[in-house]
Amino acid sequence: MLTQTIRTNDLPLQCPCCGEYYLHHDKVEVFSRKSEDQEGIRSVTQESGRTFVDTDMRDNPSRRRDGLKIHFWCESCDKKSFLTFRQHKGSTYLEWANASPGQAVL
Numbered sequence: 001m002l003t004q005t006i007r008t009n010d011l012p013l014q015c016p017c018c019g020e021y022y023l024h025h026d027k028v029e030v031f032s033r034k035s036e037d038q039e040g041i042r043s044v045t046q047e048s049g050r051t052f053v054d055t056d057m058r059d060n061p062s063r064r065r066d067g068l069k070i071h072f073w074c075e076s077c078d079k080k081s082f083l084t085f086r087q088h089k090g091s092t093y094l095e096w097a098n099a100s101p102g103q104a105v106l
């Protein structure tokens with residue numbers, strides 16, 4: 001099977017707060033549900049290498065389906081931001097969500 005990499009552009013990801021290119025991801029959360037509106041599983045991988053699984057779905061970007069949340073911090077402005085994927089009615093949406101600096105990280 002042949003695969004192909006498709007890039008939207010050759011620029012790195014920009015910080016959604018200041019526009020600079022010095023973003024670092026330090027945590028990834030994957031939210032999985034067996035079916036719509038059901039309880040689910042959250043898988044978390046942190047920068048330290050610590051990984052764990054629980055049933056805390058409060059931060060799922062999708063209220064009813066699966067979601068993915070990548071935590072970033074910016075070297076230029078020191079703000080935290082989140083790149084999210086959320087499923088809604090059979091479609092997948094990619095969005096930025098921001099948080100204030102110093103927000104607690106698990």
Ligand SMILES: [Zn+2]
Nearest residue numbers: 015018074077
């Ligand atoms: Zn920034």
